[in-house]
Amino acid sequence: MRQKQIDRIRAFNRFYTKILGILNRHYMGSPFGLPEIRVIQDMYLHPGRGAKEIALELNMDKGYLSRLLKKLEEHGYVCRSASDTDGRRDIISLTDSGIVIYHELNASADRSVEDIYGGLTEEQMEEMIAHMDAISNLLANDK
Amino acid sequence: MRQKQIDRIRAFNRFYTKILGILNRHYMGSPFGLPEIRVIQDMYLHPGRGAKEIALELNMDKGYLSRLLKKLEEHGYVCRSASDTDGRRDIISLTDSGIVIYHELNASADRSVEDIYGGLTEEQMEEMIAHMDAISNLLANDK
DNA sequence: AAATATAGTTGACAAAATCAACTATATTAT
DNA sequence: ATAATATAGTTGATTTTGTCAACTATATTT
Numbered sequence: 001m002r003q004k005q006i007d008r009i010r011a012f013n014r015f016y017t018k019i020l021g022i023l024n025r026h027y028m029g030s031p032f033g034l035p036e037i038r039v040i041q042d043m044y045l046h047p048g049r050g051a052k053e054i055a056l057e058l059n060m061d062k063g064y065l066s067r068l069l070k071k072l073e074e075h076g077y078v079c080r081s082a083s084d085t086d087g088r089r090d091i092i093s094l095t096d097s098g099i100v101i102y103h104e105l106n107a108s109a110d111r112s113v114e115d116i117y118g119g120l121t122e123e124q125m126e127e128m129i130a131h132m133d134a135i136s137n138l139l140a141n142d143k
Numbered sequence: 144m145r146q147k148q149i150d151r152i153r154a155f156n157r158f159y160t161k162i163l164g165i166l167n168r169h170y171m172g173s174p175f176g177l178p179e180i181r182v183i184q185d186m187y188l189h190p191g192r193g194a195k196e197i198a199l200e201l202n203m204d205k206g207y208l209s210r211l212l213k214k215l216e217e218h219g220y221v222c223r224s225a226s227d228t229d230g231r232r233d234i235i236s237l238t239d240s241g242i243v244i245y246h247e248l249n250a251s252a253d254r255s256v257e258d259i260y261g262g263l264t265e266e267q268m269e270e271m272i273a274h275m276d277a278i279s280n281l282l283a284n285d286k
Numbered sequence: 287a288a289a290t291a292t293a294g295t296t297g298a299c300a301a302a303a304t305c306a307a308c309t310a311t312a313t314t315a316t
Numbered sequence: 317a318t319a320a321t322a323t324a325g326t327t328g329a330t331t332t333t334g335t336c337a338a339c340t341a342t343a344t345t346t
């Protein structure tokens with residue numbers, strides 16, 4: 001791997017970090033922080049998970065996650081039920097009002113995406129998405 | 144902008160956030176945290192900046208940055224000199240040993256990039272970088 | 287049945303970030 | 317020229333986010 005390639009990858013990463021930073025402000029004004037939102041999203045997208053899987057997926061300390069789930073549970077957005085095949089495990093689920101929250105957060109995230117990427121023409125948009133898919137495929141197959 | 148497009152962009156963003164998260168662990172074992180590193184890098188790449196510009200570029204609170212620079216100054220990695228055209232402004236620079244640190248951090252960041260992206264063939268690598276450039280151009284020209 | 291591993295909780299703590307008040311210099315409007 | 321406003325940076329108080337290790341309880345392995 002050549003230095004020039006590394007440099008270009010890192011330049012892209014700096015650039016894209018900034019974009020993600022802007023996008024990640026979408027929750028401003030909501031009573032949730034980014035970690036809560038990531039957890040809520042993960043629960044919605046992957047129902048039936050235990051804390052272990054969520055922590056793994058989100059690169060989150062299990063203790064930190066535990067507290068975070070407790071808080072969400074206290075607010076009534078999450079419920080936990082024992083797994084019937086493994087007594088240590090908790091199945092984590094969004095409650096109905098948790099799902100409502102998810103949809104609200106989701107809509108607001110969608111709006112942020114429109115703000116940032118919405119200036120492209122239809123053609124450019126499809127082009128960009130194709131590039132994104134290509135990168136994902138290259139890196140996902142690799143790992 | 145269609146919902147499907149938004150969804151695909153967001154899927155990519157989730158995917159790439161995870162990659163950046165892994166890359167951002169490169170500083171483990173160094174006496175610096177990620178914010179320090181980002182500042183050091185910015186100072187190296189953009190000499191002559193004031194705190195204002197750095198804060199803007201890195202999306203960082205000016206108070207937070209102020210303390211962070213003070214700490215780096217105390218350790219001898221950074222020096223500040225008054226601007227001669229604006230008495231409020233400090234010109235921020237890396238000292239020689241700050242530059243040494245930069246190169247060390249830089250080398251370690253390079254190694255992380257190799258770890259993550261290094262599994263691609265030469266051809267795939269060039270392909271991927273071309274996709275990255277394309278995305279940057281689409282978004283940079285837009286904004 | 288004993289040893290080991292795993293899921294989750296809890297306490298103590300450290301790092302990262304935010305917000306507002308404040309100082310000092312610059313700029314703008316009158 | 318002066319008063320009002322804006323800007324660069326500092327400081328104090330506080331909150332949020334993240335880390336680490338010890339602990340409980342259940343599973344798995346030997």
